[in-house]
Amino acid sequence: xxxxxxxxxxxxxxxxxxxxxxxxxxxxxxxxxxxxxxxxxxxxxxxxxxxxxxxxxxxxxxxxxxxxxxxxxxxxxxxxxxxxxxxxxxxxxxxxxxxxxxxxxxxxxxxxxxxxxxxxxxxxxxxxxxxxxxxxxxxxxxxxxxxxxxxxxxxxxxxxxxxxxxxxxxxxxxxxxxxxxxxxxxxxxxxxxxxxxxxxxxxxxxxxxxxxxxxxxxxxxxxxxxxxxxxxxxxxxxxxxxxxxxxxxxxxxxxxxxxxxxxxxxxxxxxxxxxxxxxxxxxxxxxxxxxxxxxxxxxxxxxxxxxxxxxxxxxxxxxxxxxxxxxxxxxxxxxxxxxxxxxxxxxxxxxxxxxxxxxxxxxxxxxxxxxxxxxxxxxxxxxxxxxxxxxxxxxxxxxxxxxxxxxxxxxxxxxxxxxxxxxxxxxxxxxxxxxxxx
Ligand code: MEV
Numbered sequence: 001x002x003x004x005x006x007x008x009x010x011x012x013x014x015x016x017x018x019x020x021x022x023x024x025x026x027x028x029x030x031x032x033x034x035x036x037x038x039x040x041x042x043x044x045x046x047x048x049x050x051x052x053x054x055x056x057x058x059x060x061x062x063x064x065x066x067x068x069x070x071x072x073x074x075x076x077x078x079x080x081x082x083x084x085x086x087x088x089x090x091x092x093x094x095x096x097x098x099x100x101x102x103x104x105x106x107x108x109x110x111x112x113x114x115x116x117x118x119x120x121x122x123x124x125x126x127x128x129x130x131x132x133x134x135x136x137x138x139x140x141x142x143x144x145x146x147x148x149x150x151x152x153x154x155x156x157x158x159x160x161x162x163x164x165x166x167x168x169x170x171x172x173x174x175x176x177x178x179x180x181x182x183x184x185x186x187x188x189x190x191x192x193x194x195x196x197x198x199x200x201x202x203x204x205x206x207x208x209x210x211x212x213x214x215x216x217x218x219x220x221x222x223x224x225x226x227x228x229x230x231x232x233x234x235x236x237x238x239x240x241x242x243x244x245x246x247x248x249x250x251x252x253x254x255x256x257x258x259x260x261x262x263x264x265x266x267x268x269x270x271x272x273x274x275x276x277x278x279x280x281x282x283x284x285x286x287x288x289x290x291x292x293x294x295x296x297x298x299x300x301x302x303x304x305x306x307x308x309x310x311x312x313x314x315x316x317x318x319x320x321x322x323x324x325x326x327x328x329x330x331x332x333x334x335x336x337x338x339x340x341x342x343x344x345x346x347x348x349x350x351x352x353x354x355x356x357x358x359x360x361x362x363x364x365x366x367x368x369x370x371x372x373x374x375x376x377x378x379x380x381x382x383x384x385x386x387x388x389x390x391x392x393x394x395x396x397x398x399x400x401x402x403x404x405x406x407x408x409x410x411x412x413x414x415x416x417x418x419x420x421x422x423x424x425x426x427x428x429x430x431x432x433x434x435x436x437x438x
Contacts, residue, residue: 009055017057034058048345064291064348066355067092071104072237072370079371080352081287087395088283091378092371102241105373107366113159113232114180114335116191118199118224123172124216126165132212133163136205140176143201144194151190156181158194176202179232184361186294186337188226195224228298229305230333237369238329239377246326250385257326259384260319264328267315274315277376278307281316281330284375288368289334292356293342293349299334306333317376330373334365393423400428410435 003023011019017035021028035058040046050056067089068078079096081089099105122129140161148157159179166173176198180191199221206212206219246253267277282300289296307316319328338361342349353359356367382388397418401411414431421427 013050013057016055020057045347048347052342052345062290064352065089067096067371067374069093069096069100070367070370070374071096071100072107072366074104075357077357077367078355079288079367080291080355081284081371082291082348083283083287085283086399087392088287088375090395091382091391092284092287092374095374095378095381098377099239099374102239102245105237105239105370107235107237107370109362109365110234110236110331111232112181112183112362112365114182114187114191114226114230115232116178116180116195116224116226118176118178118195118202119222120174120176120199120202121170121172121220121222122174122216124212128211128216129165129174130163132206132209135209136202137161139205140198140201144197147190147193147197151182151185154183156183161198182337184337184339186298186335186341186361188295188298189340191226192224195226199224228302228335230302230335231306231309232333233335233365234331234333235365235369236329236331237366237373238327239373240325240327243321243324243326256381256385257321260326260328260380261321263380263384264315264317264319268318269314271313274307274313277380278304278316280379281332281372281376283379284371284373285332285334285368288371289336291349291352292336292338292364292368293346293352294336294364299336302333302335317373328373328377330369330376332369332372334368336361336364336368338364390422394418397423397428400425401432404429404432406432 005019005023008016008019017032018028021031021035025031038058038061040049040059046059049059062082062084065081065083066078067081070077070079079092081092083089141158144158151157157180159181162177162179164175164177166175176195178191178195178198180187180194182190203219203221206217209217243253243257246257250256251259264277267274282303285299285303286296289299303316304313307313316332317328317330319326321327337343338353338359343353344350356364359367379388382391397415398411400423401414406414410432413435414428417431418428
């Protein structure tokens, strides 16, 4: 049974490892070896990783892979992806190649607006709050001048501060709903610093506002924080081609196009399917977001909120056939950064950005949206033709063989054997046993 520990964060790394190994694992010696096995051989690199977070005891590896041949707005990209799921990178690469031969992907930025809010309670007269806000707004903006100075020099800063009355949901609940342009930065620290300053100034200004009663002056700020819901930080990516060019899809082109559109329509209509459909999109999006050092939890939260913006959880992609043209597109909110945070710290993140030709945040938004669209194309294409398992199990074969303890030569023999055989757990086990017994 695990026991509480006092002052764990104050222990040295070795002490932390000792504690976790002896208190939480059956074989402390093996645990220590395993944790150390994943340390970087260069102590400076290891220290860098140790210092990303707290209480670090080792590194957690994910594969870092490349999906090449993405033609986006006429530029060729090799897209770095960090993901554990077999068949995602293969599917992305296959979709990239397919669309490379059909004009590639087109992507456009619809907006780059970020959001943050100061949530506060004011239970006084409504007109007085509006008057107060009109008078306080210039002071609010002035109060963050030192924070916004550099961002403004580069063309960003605060877009607007709006007073919002939400007192019909919670008694007295109001917001300063603030919008920002953070350029190539994801902007979380910038936005949160501005918001905390706004909150302070809001309270100070309220205390000095003569028209308020003593009670009204006492505005209660509940919290100040950015929102990961960014419906106006939006990117669109699309592919299109004449139906006749949709050959090579394991079924006649017209039947394929119609079945594909039907599958997307099902995901638009029905939440159980929509969630899985969007999960497939996030396979592509998260992998690039993670490889480029961005916050995939923020992206996930914002994307799924966007998928339910009508009050009904729905597909992030859309497809149609019009005048013989098949068109497939995605619209997705992505608050990403290509400067600051991990982008300047993590060596592989820096490399991922270099592989992408050091994109601006807008360019990265386009690449990420395309990765999501490509992934969805590959998944839906498999689903409406061969089914998903054929390709997936083939890609998963090495994992299965590793789990079963196959040697290198056994792996080679079985990869060849399963080239034209159906891969299932039972079939792989049986084939491996057969080789071993020979
Ligand atoms: C698996 O990770 C993703 C899929 O389930 C997506 C989909 O069903 O569209 C294949």
